[in-house]
Amino acid sequence: MGDPAADGFAAPALEDSGPDDRELMRRHVAGDPDAFTDLVRRHRDRLWAVAVRTLGDPDDAADAVQDALVSAFRSASSFRGEAQVSTWLHRIVVNACVDRMRRKAARPTVAMPDEERAPADPRDAVGARELSLDVLAALRALPVEQATALVLVDIEGWPVDVAAAMLDVPAGTVKSRCARGRARLAESLAHLRPGGNPTPGGSVLPAQADAPAPPGEEVGSDVTP
Amino acid sequence: MSRPDASDRPPEPSAVEHPDVDTLADFGASQLAAPVADGVRRHLDGCAECRSRLTSYDDVARLLHDLPPVRMPDDVLARLEEALREEAAGRGAEPTPVAAPSLQQPAPAMTTVGRPLGSTSRWRRWRTGRTGTGLAGLAAAAAVVLLVGGVVAGALHLRNGGDAHSQTSAGNSGGATLAAPPHTYATTHSGADYTKASLAAAIPALIGSPARAPHAAPLYNSGSDQAVAGTAGSPAPPAPTSAAGASEAKSGLTSLSVMDPLAQQPAVLFACIAALSGSRSGAVPLAVDIARFNDRPAAVIVLPSPGHPADVEAWVVGPGCGRTPGNDVLFWQRVPRA
Numbered sequence: 088m089g090d091p092a093a094d095g096f097a098a099p100a101l102e103d104s105g106p107d108d109r110e111l112m113r114r115h116v117a118g119d120p121d122a123f124t125d126l127v128r129r130h131r132d133r134l135w136a137v138a139v140r141t142l143g144d145p146d147d148a149a150d151a152v153q154d155a156l157v158s159a160f161r162s163a164s165s166f167r168g169e170a171q172v173s174t175w176l177h178r179i180v181v182n183a184c185v186d187r188m189r190r191k192a193a194r195p196t197v198a199m200p201d202e203e204r205a206p207a208d209p210r211d212a213v214g215a216r217e218l219s220l221d222v223l224a225a226l227r228a229l230p231v232e233q234a235t236a237l238v239l240v241d242i243e244g245w246p247v248d249v250a251a252a253m254l255d256v257p258a259g260t261v262k263s264r265c266a267r268g269r270a271r272l273a274e275s276l277a278h279l280r281p282g283g284n285p286t287p288g289g290s291v292l293p294a295q296a297d298a299p300a301p302p303g304e305e306v307g308s309d310v311t312p
Numbered sequence: 313m314s315r316p317d318a319s320d321r322p323p324e325p326s327a328v329e330h331p332d333v334d335t336l337a338d339f340g341a342s343q344l345a346a347p348v349a350d351g352v353r354r355h356l357d358g359c360a361e362c363r364s365r366l367t368s369y370d371d372v373a374r375l376l377h378d379l380p381p382v383r384m385p386d387d388v389l390a391r392l393e394e395a396l397r398e399e400a401a402g403r404g405a406e407p408t409p410v411a412a413p414s415l416q417q418p419a420p421a422m423t424t425v426g427r428p429l430g431s432t433s434r435w436r437r438w439r440t441g442r443t444g445t446g447l448a449g450l451a452a453a454a455a456v457v458l459l460v461g462g463v464v465a466g467a468l469h470l471r472n473g474g475d476a477h478s479q480t481s482a483g484n485s486g487g488a489t490l491a492a493p494p495h496t497y498a499t500t501h502s503g504a505d506y507t508k509a510s511l512a513a514a515i516p517a518l519i520g521s522p523a524r525a526p527h528a529a530p531l532y533n534s535g536s537d538q539a540v541a542g543t544a545g546s547p548a549p550p551a552p553t554s555a556a557g558a559s560e561a562k563s564g565l566t567s568l569s570v571m572d573p574l575a576q577q578p579a580v581l582f583a584c585i586a587a588l589s590g591s592r593s594g595a596v597p598l599a600v601d602i603a604r605f606n607d608r609p610a611a612v613i614v615l616p617s618p619g620h621p622a623d624v625e626a627w628v629v630g631p632g633c634g635r636t637p638g639n640d641v642l643f644w645q646r647v648p649r650a
Contacts (some may be wrong), residue, residue: 120400124393131392135384149388153395158625158644160399165587165639179644186508186645222375241376259343266341266369269376270333273368 108172116164123160130173133243134180140238141184143227147191148184155183170252177245177253181235188231225275226268233268240265330362331355340366500601501575503568506628507606512647515626518599519614519649568602568609570631575602575611584634585613588627588641598624605642617646624649 108129114122127134134156138148159179166175226234232254239250240261247265251258331339331352338344339352356363498520506514573580585597601612605628613633617623623646632640 120397123400124396127392127396128389131384131389132382135388136382139382140379145385145388149391152384152388153392154644154646156392157395157399160396162588162639162641165641182643186643189509190512219379222372222379226376237376241373242379244377262341263338263343265373266337266343267334269369269372270337270340270365272372272376273365274333276372277368 109168112163112166112168112172115160116166123163126172126176127156130176133173134176136243137177137180137235137238138184140223140226140242141181141231141235142187142191143223147187151183151187152180155180158183171249174249174252177239178255181239181253185231185235188227188234221276222272225272228275229268229271233264233271236261236264237268237272241269329355330359333365336362336366337369340369498599499575500599500603501568502601502603504601505604505607506610506612508643508645511605511612511626511628511643512645514612515614515624515647516650518601518612519624520599568604571602571609571611574629574631574633575600580634581611581613582634584611584629584639585615587634587639588613588615588629608642610642620646622649623647 108126111122111126111129115126134152135148138152138155139145142148142151156176156179159176166172170178226237229237235254236250239245239253240247245253247261248258251261254261335344335348335352339349339356342349344352356366498518500518504514568575574584575581581597581600596616598614598616599612600614603612604610605612608630610628610630611633613627613629615625615627617625626643626645626647627641628643630640630642
């Protein structure tokens with residue numbers, strides 16, 4: 088239950104981006120001026136999602152992505168194919184975001200612009216939209232290690248082992264960060280929700296209170312795809 | 313953080329105390345050692361409240377998964393592509409460190425900088441917000457004591473076999489043995505333990521940015537007692553203690569010995585820099601500091617930032633830079649020169 092991927096949520100398909108990415112990297116390193124841009128276009132939305140979900144502010148996210156990808160452009164010749172190209176790109180973007188998060192944490196924040204450019208999900212009822220905003224705000228109140236793990240695994244749906252490679256930490260660390268992040272979110276959202284149970288316990292999601300959740304079973308069985 | 317108040321409910325024989333949020337979370341993720349997990353399991357058997365808490369954690373995973381997808385806005389993509397075009401256009405061209413005014417000066421050999429005055433607002437932000445790391449960061453900034461002014465002619469080809477001492481000699485003689493060095497860079501062995509938070513503030517001092525404290529006292533002593541205070545504005549005389557200072561400082565930092573190849577063998581350093589800058593000819597570093605990063609031995613290599621003349625790039629690498637996949641890059645950041 089703990090890992091969305093283990094629950095059958097769709098994870099991004101890695102296979103599609105394998106050989107072609109590597110070929111683009113080879114061309115880039117060989118001097119093809121367009122190859123890297125092609126690579127970036129292919130992964131732009133995923134990389135953007137990581138940045139904007141982690142940072143919240145689209146301007147910050149744009150800066151982080153640009154810094155990261157320019158850095159990746161230059162260090163591409165050192166990429167030797169020990170990881171997926173997408174994993175490598177994500178790692179660089181995540182690092183840039185973490186850096187920015189820490190710098191943001193170092194100064195007093197006012198209200199954070201909240202994904203103004205994110206298109207509203209058509210399914211979104213007003214309540215759900217508000218809940219999303221609450222969740223995103225709460226996400227950014229988490230320790231940055233937990234926030235990035237949740238963005239990669241729960242929001243973006245990367246398998247734990249891939250996220251571990253992106254974050255350059257062991258898979259168990261990713262599981263723990265995700266679990267702790269979810270727990271903190273759950274307990275902070277319980278306070279935010281009108282009518283939500285302010286004490287620990289009780290689902291934070293009234294709409295999903297009847298979601299199948301085997302009681303007493305040890306959740307988060309270590310299934311890593 | 314939000315441990316339920318145990319007084320709300322009668323104590324249960326099998327359950328000592330509600331597990332705290334991290335423990336419960338780790339239990340849910342099967343990340344607890346068996347004895348601890350057994351204790352939590354026994355508690356859960358008798359505590360509906362904690363079972364419910366645990367269930368709510370999974371609800372959060374679903375909530376996160378159900379967030380609407382986002383797409384990179386067109387203007388962001390356009391800007392990004394422009395930056396990459398600019399980068400591609402500059403690739404292969406000679407690096408142009410001339411953009412750095414400080415590079416016009418041969419070998420600012422000895423410099424001590426208390427804190428980067430040129431970035432006051434950033435400094436203030438960083439100090440006020442980072443109470444936990446403020447002192448360490450201050451130490452790191454103050455640790456920018458240039459013990460060795462390495463002067464490199466042609467930047468890329470030092471004599472083979474040039475070690476720390478020959479570099480030191482070159483630096484101490486103010487580059488006299490090298491005819492009109494076009495580029496210089498300073499190698500520091502500060503041993504400072506940088507973090508992502510403290511690095512940016514230390515960079516202006518590392519590159520000898522013009523904005524600096526006129527009479528700064530060295531605030532950082534660990535491993536660099538030999539630090540010689542100097543003022544950056546005045547041409548620093550060759551310091552007789554420099555060579556000794558460098559080696560003493562290094563011997564005081566024995567765990568940094570893994571960095572010796574990068575610190576002492578120019579070929580290794582420039583292989584690293586060439587890989588980092590993505591260009592066969594490599595870029596000339598503005599400064600190199602043999603130090604630590606998050607308590608790991610590291611070299612901070614400051615490079616010009618093409619297309620951003622007001623900024624530099626700080627690369628933090630481990631001993632594998634230039635030799636291992638990924639270049640052992642620990643961190644990268646573009647920071648203002650001053």
